[in-house]
Amino acid sequence: MIYRREIDGLRAAAVMPVILFHAGFSFFSGGFIGVDVFFVISGFLITSIILEEMRDGTFSLAAFYERRARRLLPALFLVVLCCLPFAWLWVMPEEFRAFSDSLIATSLSGANFLFWFKSGYFAPEAGEVPLLHIWSLAVEEQYYMFFPLLVMVMWKRKPSWMVAVLVAIACASLVYSEWASRVFPSANFYFLPSRAWEFLAGSICSLVQSKGQKRGSDPLSLLGFGMIAFSVFYFDETSPIPSTLAVVPVIGAMLVLLYARQGTWVSALLSTRVFTMIGQISYSAYLWHQPLFAFARIRSIDPPPLIVMGALACLSLMLAYLSWRFVEQPFRRGERRLLPSTRSLVASVSLVLAAFITFGIYGHDTRGIPWRLPAPIKEFMADNDWSKTCLLEGSSGWDAMPIENCIFNGSHAQTYAILGDSLASSLTPALTKRLDGMNIGLQQITHSFCAPVADVSMVPHQARDCGAFNAAAIEYLVKSKVKTVFLAASWKIFFEQSRYIFNGEEVATSDVGQRLRDAFDKTVGALTSAGIRVIIVYPHPRGDTEIAAKVAKLMHKGTPAPTITIAQDEFLQQSSPSYAYLDDPKDRHVLRVDPAKIFCGREAGRCDLARDGKTFISDKVHFTSAGAEAVADEILVALRQDDIMDGNGVAALSSD
Structure with missing residues (x-):
């Protein structure tokens, strides 16, 4: 040639x-x-x-x-x-x-x-x-x-x-x-x-x-x-x-x-x-x-x-x-x-x-x-992973509820439930520990990619079973003796998809705004009408890189107690679409817990993803044990305040 x-x-x-x-x-x-x-x-x-x-x-x-x-x-x-x-x-x-x-x-x-x-x-x-x-x-x-x-x-x-x-x-x-x-x-x-x-x-x-x-x-x-x-x-x-x-x-x-x-x-x-x-x-x-x-x-x-x-x-x-x-x-x-x-x-x-x-x-x-890796870095990474215990994937493991081996502290007379995706799974161990101190058990019902919204799935193949999973979970909870349910998910990811599946029908984003709102209202309404108190865990600040890995890199380079932040305005802008959906259900049996109150505001205009070496987010989304414990403490504050409310209006509770 x-x-x-x-x-x-x-x-x-x-x-x-x-x-x-x-x-x-x-x-x-x-x-x-x-x-x-x-x-x-x-x-x-x-x-x-x-x-x-x-x-x-x-x-x-x-x-x-x-x-x-x-x-x-x-x-x-x-x-x-x-x-x-x-x-x-x-x-x-x-x-x-x-x-x-x-x-x-x-x-x-x-x-x-x-x-x-x-x-x-x-x-x-x-x-x-x-x-x-x-x-x-x-x-x-x-x-x-x-x-x-x-x-x-x-x-x-x-x-x-x-x-x-x-x-x-x-x-x-x-x-x-x-x-x-x-x-x-x-x-x-x-x-x-x-x-x-x-x-x-x-x-x-x-x-x-x-x-x-x-x-x-x-x-x-x-x-x-x-x-x-x-x-x-x-x-x-x-x-x-x-x-x-x-x-x-x-x-x-x-x-x-x-x-x-x-x-x-x-x-x-x-x-x-x-x-x-x-x-x-x-x-x-x-x-x-x-x-x-x-x-x-x-x-x-x-x-x-x-x-x-x-x-x-x-x-x-x-x-x-x-x-x-x-x-x-x-x-x-x-x-x-x-x-x-x-x-x-x-x-x-x-x-x-x-x-x-x-x-x-x-x-x-x-x-x-x-x-x-050096021992301190290795230990830090192990301590700042997130919990995947009882996190289901695919169409197996939830055909019968309650899910076997996913009821913690079940010997207590009263049991709550947490329903959601992998973010809810990362929150469960800390919440279990806090509720155990109140003589309350916790039942975990979590599935990867499945935000707790009835009859709705995201399009990626890992999420195709979510509509059926949530329907089965809600049907079980309505008939169960559980009277308090936590709804937690990566709301930002869920509410910003390009396409959704509603009861088997794939629909583009431009056509789903009201349908998503109706589906979430239906989910909350099905639970509250059965006499169940619903606690919605709101979005939290998240990173655009692996937070624990970023902290570990800083430690590896000689910074002993790194702090990783994002701008509070950026977080609010990212989360506002989710807030619009989550704010919608108006029912006296709905509590709202906002993790932003924990992670934002310590210094004006910023939200902390890691503070003085303590890491709250493991990857980009999921809570470390420290982050989950902080949110669990906030949830307990909301529960205790709800116990002393006069019952008028909606409980939208969070401590400073």
Whole structure:
């Protein structure tokens, strides 16, 4: 295949926006589309190589995969190995467990599946995931598994149909990506069926070129380059990519590949030394930049300033040159290459992958290898976890109520109940302890993702059973001897979903405001009409990072008693939609306990998530034992005041 300098230049134009976007430079708000351009380039080059070897009769599937392994794996293994010591030293246990999972997924070419399941690419915490960017490499590897087989079949049977078949598959993939961008946006971003048309766009360019299109065009190549630039500067995180919107950078890349020939202005620009050099090291640069940025964010208490991120972007290019020069090239060059035989390459790759997978499984099974941390940090993390006891998941465990082994201090004559999601589970041990001192038992009825609202579920699959769970729980409580029920949940998460399921019907947010209010009123009314006193535990301040891990990081760096805060105005703004729903039920049997009275106001304008080394929130949402005990004390104040009220009006009680 004839070398074209401008293609290396196009690689540079693709990788630099990605790096600068991940560094946090807002000017490159659509820099992530560089990955889409990479997919087009990859489809073009791979197809060109396969077609050339098919025509020469030298194509071998085994040789193809060996070349891909030599191209991709040595630099990838180096970067992963370099990540291990920094993760070992700096990453907190839960984060290290997630890193271990990504190590396994990377080794199995399934990183895109893991990151789809775990988190969103644009989520705030994504910047602290060292191997997040490997999702795109997984998609590319999955494409390589199928595409050569398709070309082989078409070449042997109907080579004249190849263009038509690839165009048809590309159109189907594009239509699917447009549909999935609306219905399954996260899966759409990460999975091959939504991305295949981008690779095939490059393949179609290769077929067009093979049929004689080798003439340059200044207008068309300038248009293509302008379409890519437009996407980089005008798209942002809200842009549904991939979808028909991604046609802009993809068509732009196609026009550059087809028409930025020698003698055109775009070719002259992309063929300059700077562009071609960055293009040659672009793969290594892509591998290095995300770990550098992630570990900088992990090690820093506050987000690193842009000048630091810019310096790290430059460092990624320096490391990329070294790994390209001393790792990539020695494994790829024809003569005197490292591991020259296929057998030695396969054995070495298998050994490294087995080691990564084994280490990843160990990191997962030990919950992040907590013993690697200094003893005070290890003890602190253990003491500031949240309780998952009796927290149900899925459709099992609640077919019969009361739930076995989830009644605490049951020997007391009187028993209360707590109904809710995982936040309620984190509150239960402290509340159990306080009620035990009043000779009252507590029955825990908690299910992950299930806010206590009758007949309503969030759309994520973990929450699909919530409507049925809550209906069963309320039916049981109404018939039981329980006369006081606590309703506690991650209300902010529940009331800010994009879609809900009402009695099996999925409905968009714009249509659910009154229905949510009616469902919550129905829940409270069903309980109070049965003579049950309802205590609603209101939203509490929450973090945008793991609070206990952040405190532990500060302690690890030498701050003995850290305080972590958020602005009170920010908390009130975040919580106001939830307050509007929770304030609605008007019944004399409803008490309201507001944790904000505990965590906010000690100093004007702030809410404390951790105070003088005492941590109230474990991750971003759930109470530590200290946070749960503070809320439980507030609940007891409300209960005691209710006992002495004259019964007029609504009890909305909380101590200062």
